[in-house]
Amino acid sequence: MPTELPNERAIRQPGSMELDPSSGEGVALEETRKLIASNKVEGTAVYDRAGDQLGSVYNFMVDKVSGQVAYVVMSFGGFLGIGESYHALPWRALTYEPRVGGYVVDIDRDKLRDAPHYGASEDPFVDDEYGAKVDAYYRTAPTS
Amino acid sequence: MPTELPNERAIRQPGSMELDPSSGEGVALEETRKLIASNKVEGTAVYDRAGDQLGSVYNFMVDKVSGQVAYVVMSFGGFLGIGESYHALPWRALTYEPRVGGYVVDIDRDKLRDAPHYGASEDPFVDDEYGAKVDAYYRTAPTS
Numbered sequence: 382m383p384t385e386l387p388n389e390r391a392i393r394q395p396g397s398m399e400l401d402p403s404s405g406e407g408v409a410l411e412e413t414r415k416l417i418a419s420n421k422v423e424g425t426a427v428y429d430r431a432g433d434q435l436g437s438v439y440n441f442m443v444d445k446v447s448g449q450v451a452y453v454v455m456s457f458g459g460f461l462g463i464g465e466s467y468h469a470l471p472w473r474a475l476t477y478e479p480r481v482g483g484y485v486v487d488i489d490r491d492k493l494r495d496a497p498h499y500g501a502s503e504d505p506f507v508d509d510e511y512g513a514k515v516d517a518y519y520r521t522a523p524t525s
Numbered sequence: 526m527p528t529e530l531p532n533e534r535a536i537r538q539p540g541s542m543e544l545d546p547s548s549g550e551g552v553a554l555e556e557t558r559k560l561i562a563s564n565k566v567e568g569t570a571v572y573d574r575a576g577d578q579l580g581s582v583y584n585f586m587v588d589k590v591s592g593q594v595a596y597v598v599m600s601f602g603g604f605l606g607i608g609e610s611y612h613a614l615p616w617r618a619l620t621y622e623p624r625v626g627g628y629v630v631d632i633d634r635d636k637l638r639d640a641p642h643y644g645a646s647e648d649p650f651v652d653d654e655y656g657a658k659v660d661a662y663y664r665t666a667p668t669s
Contacts, residue, residue, distance in 0.1 A: 415653050416586040416595055419563045442560040443594060448616040450592035451560055472592040509559050 426483035427455050427475070435486065435493065439467055442506060451512060453484070466498045469515050488519075570627035571599050571619070579630065579637070583611055586650060595656060597628070610642045613659050
């Protein structure tokens with residue numbers, strides 16, 4: 382058991398999520414919070430596993446009764462060669478990554494290109510079956 | 526068993542949530558959907574049990590990991606005599622009521638006036654303990 386702690390860490394306040402200022406992780410306080418405001422999720426960047434930005438969060442679809450976020454709708458600015466388009470992804474497909482301050486998806490571009498998507502003037506969620514179509518494509522269980 | 530159905534209802538399309546046009550319920554198609562877009566929740570009216578509008582949804586706080594909506598933040602335009610203010614309510618305290626196209630809370634004005642609230646320049650959710658404070662006031666279990 383060491384009697385000296387050469388890199389002794391500052392003591393956090395109880396209940397505080399504030400980062401150790403000496404850790405050098407460079408993560409803003411904002412990113413360490415457990416909860417995020419809906420209007421801040423909108424616009425958050427979405428990256429692939431390689432760290433390239435695929436798009437950003439346009440909005441997300443919430444189950445009115447349970448309050449569970451079911452789908453996150455990403456917008457692509459013509460990135461995939463299919464014009465401005467919206468892709469709904471199951472919430473579970475996204476991982477929040479504090480280090481990059483955004484969401485990471487384990488989906489490659491080919492898979493995204495062929496996935497269910499729609500244009501700015503469309504609103505496929507008027508059909509409650511649309512979610513099942515998205516789930517089937519990404520092979521996840523229904524999220525709500 | 527009646528052999529005649531004087532108010533025979535139109536047959537719905539399979540999977541359609543479209544209302545029976547003859548039912549006279551006057552509910553828009555939009556309100557019957559299972560999922561609602563985050564940017565449409567923002568701005569939705571909040572009513573008390575008597576049907577009076579208390580305020581509207583400013584935004585809502587989402588658990589980054591689970592995707593569960595934990596708190597809905599209502600804005601009041603000086604309604605309670607405390608100036609423009611924001612009240613976070615546990616998601617479970619709100620019931621979506623399709624008939625009025627908004628949320629209904631079973632909380633009276635006195636209870637709201639004394640509840641945790643904050644001003645436009647404040648952001649109490651930087652402290653993860655703030656949710657527990659809200660939960661304690663409304664005596665609900667933590668939602669996430």
